[in-house]
Amino acid sequence: MIGHLPQLVAVWLFAVGLYGIVTSRNLVHMVICLSVAQSSTYVLLLSIGFRAGGTAPIFLDVPVGTRAVDPVVKALALTDVVVGATVTALLLALAVQAHKRHGTLDPEEFRSLRG
Amino acid sequence: MRSQTQRRVFLVAMAGLAAFLVWGMAGLPRFGTFAGAYSQFLNAHAVAQRAATNVVAAITFDYRGFDTMGEEFILFAAVVGVAILLRTQRDEEERSPTEEAEGRHAPAASNAVRALGLAMVGPIVVFGVYVVAHGHLSPGGGFQGGVVLATGALLVYLSGEYVTLRRVRPEHLIDAAESAGAGGYVAIGVLGLAMTGSFLENVLPLGRPGALLSAGIILPINAAVGLEVAAGFVLLLSEFLEQTLVLQPRGGGTP
Amino acid sequence: MTVLLAVVLLGVAAAGTATVLTRDPLDQAVAASFFGLLLGVLFLVLQAPDVALSQITVGAVALPLMILLALAKIRRQEGTRSGQGAGSPPERPEGRR
DSSP: OOGHHHHHHHHHHHHHHHHHHOOSSHHHHHHHHHHHHHHHHHHHHHHHHOTTTOSSSBBBSSSSTBOOHHHHHHHHHHHHHHHHHHHHHHHHHHHHHHHHHHSSSOHHHHHOOOO | HHHHHHHHHHHHHHHHHHHHHHHHTTTSSSSBOOEEEHHHHHHHHHHHHHSSSHHHHIIIIIHHHHHHHHHHHHHHHHHHHHHHHHHOOTEEOOOOOOHHHHOOOOOOOOOOHHHHHHHHHHHHHHHHHHHHHTEEESOOOOHHHHHHHHHHHHHHTTTTTTTHHHHHHHHHHHHHHHHHHHHHHHHHHHHHHHHHHHHHOOOOOOTTTTSOOOOOTTTHHHHHHHHHHHHHHHHHHHHHHHHHHHHEEETTTOO | HHHHHHHHHHHHHHHHHHHHHHOOOHHHHHHHHHHHHHHHHHHHHHTTTHHHHHHHIIIIIIIIHHHHHHHHHHHHHHHHHHHEEEEEEEEOOSSSO
């Protein structure tokens, strides 16, 4: 069981983030919980590619052939982090405009507004 | 009461999903024993094939350069989305930031903060350019270096000089820089298409691994991505700052 | 699975839980910044220095800043709205000003 700790932490982060989104009463709080849920995927990806005793796959000062971790998942996670933050900024802009139009940040209130 | 039932239903559903996920994860190989064939092949041969000592950068910008182009355009689209969402509405008007600054009652930054902040902008910009330029040699690349460059602009604002920030980052220049970065990536791909018939083919000389001018097109692509990410984040920052400090409802608002 | 990795993983889980359970968005921005920093440390321990570099610059600096700016704008809008007329309804304001 302890050998699967990284995967368990990833599932826990996802569950916690989702719980925050479902029970949130504030749009900005919801957006931050979404970014927590997103980070669970980075943890999962990087923990899958890890090789015990390996070093970073950068062969500037170590000879080629040294045991290294998986570079493919790192390439995936790298762009993911930056792009995820930009999309979070887009969601924050949406929240600001929603507050400007409706005067409230509570998602429960939006349901009762018509037209 | 409705939120209580909502919470309970969610917890039950989440417990079911979590059990499912954990059962699936138990089938994965033990932590630390990953043996993917693709990654082992790349670790052994990428340096020789692509003359880039940073295998991750070789994957991101060379082997899978097409996917990175898609990611870069997601970033571009998100920044455009923020710019559209936070544009000046019909019932808002811009107030000059200098008169706005006089009306605010926030304490001005002390001279120490201002001096230290502005003194650190130079080293940060140099560091950002270094990270972008050495992307194919050591950890770094366009994405990280671009964000570091954007934090240089952020420092100017944090030292209490929003007015200076507006002067230093003329908006048209930032827009042009961002579009140039996004378009530059495609232009490099088209160069490969024109020269060898396949998009994003590595057509520049490969050089010797470890030298600064090596790994073919990875360096120009890093520069384009760094430019685009830096301009994108500065644009995001200025949109939010403009909302907070400059825009106000038409008709004067409340004093 | 070294002790360092286990400690950092548990720290990340705890920081994520704390970020979600903080209800006020202003406090949550600080918690999210700390969570981003711990996540960067985790990526470093997992031998991924470039991902750690991205995460620290983005998650500990740029993202909390944007959250704070959005909150400042919202607070300013609330000030304007309550200054116009006490207890204005949460629906669309009446007509054009």
